[in-house]
Amino acid sequence: MSAPSTAAAHRGLRRFRAPAPPPPERCELCGIELAGRHRHLVDTRNRGLACACPPCALLFEQAGAAGGQFRTVPDRFLSDPDHRLDDVVWDRLRIPVGVAFLLDNTTLGRAVALYPSPAGATESELEPSAWQAVHDATRLAGLLAPDVEALLLRRTEDRIECHLIPVDLAYELTGRLRMLWRGFDGGAEARAALADFFADVARRAREPHEEARRP
Ligand SMILES: [Zn+2]
Ligand SMILES: [Zn+2]
Structure with a gap:
């Protein structure tokens, strides 16, 4: 849940700071090396993206449903x-x-x-x-x-x-x-x-x- 005061402070137009994932391709949760395309988690506290290995993505897919800092990005279109x-x-x-x-x-x-x-x-x-x-x-x-x-x-x-x-x-x-x-x-x-x-x-x-x- 967000604090209304924070929302008020951020109101309006601003330059978007892209939460680009960092280039070193490692799972940012367990440290394992990632091969090619991989999934990402949204870090809701820091408004960023984290690279994730399949087991970590799955773990936070389940945990994310209950709320929490890290939420796995679904892969549906x-x-x-x-x-x-x-x-x-x-x-x-x-x-x-x-x-x-x-x-x-x-x-x-x-x-x-x-x-x-x-x-x-x-x-x-x-x-x-x-x-x-x-x-x-x-x-x-x-x-x-x-x-x-x-x-x-x-x-x-x-x-x-x-x-x-x-x-x-x-x-x-x-x-x-x-x-x-x-x-x-x-x-x-x-x-x-x-x-x-x-x-x-x-x-x-x-x-x-x-x-x-x-x-
Ligand atoms: Zn991992
Ligand atoms: Zn990535």
């Missing part, structure tokens, strides 16, 4: 082709660019939007009514696990896409886009990175009814 997100809802989020991640951040006690911009990766707190509008428009918002999953929204000329993805991938893409982003539309390189990312998400995503209900 969901899409909602029937969402009712439209320009009215989008405008209420006050995101100046065409792509954003929405997270339910329990440390801040607020939902936040994370997006690339000409000024670097930016995080802004969402008005509760704007977050409610997202809830009303897509069932993915109700399925979103706080701190460890993100809603990925993209507005193109003719539609809005809405997916639910693991938060470590959201941070990873934000970090990559920070290096590439130019102007308000991102420029060619950022658009290419986004196209790759969305193709990968679309390939992995299922619809919510294919997903077993969480306990």
Whole structure:
């Protein structure tokens, strides 16, 4: 649970400090060496990501359900082709660019939007009514696990896409886009990175009814 005073102190726009996982690939809980792709835990106290080996990820998947500092990032991808997100809802989020991640951040006690911009990766707190509008428009918002999953929204000329993805991938893409982003539309390189990312998400995503209900 977050202290309201902390949330108040953090209110508003700020530069996002990406909790990028450190390069040495060792499990940060037991120290074992990690081979290639691995899972991550969110450190809710320090707002960071920790690399984890499969047994540690599993351990904290179970422990995380009861709350605690470390929470394992799930590896599910969901899409909602029937969402009712439209320009009215989008405008209420006050995101100046065409792509954003929405997270339910329990440390801040607020939902936040994370997006690339000409000024670097930016995080802004969402008005509760704007977050409610997202809830009303897509069932993915109700399925979103706080701190460890993100809603990925993209507005193109003719539609809005809405997916639910693991938060470590959201941070990873934000970090990559920070290096590439130019102007308000991102420029060619950022658009290419986004196209790759969305193709990968679309390939992995299922619809919510294919997903077993969480306990
Ligand atoms: Zn471990
Ligand atoms: Zn890692």
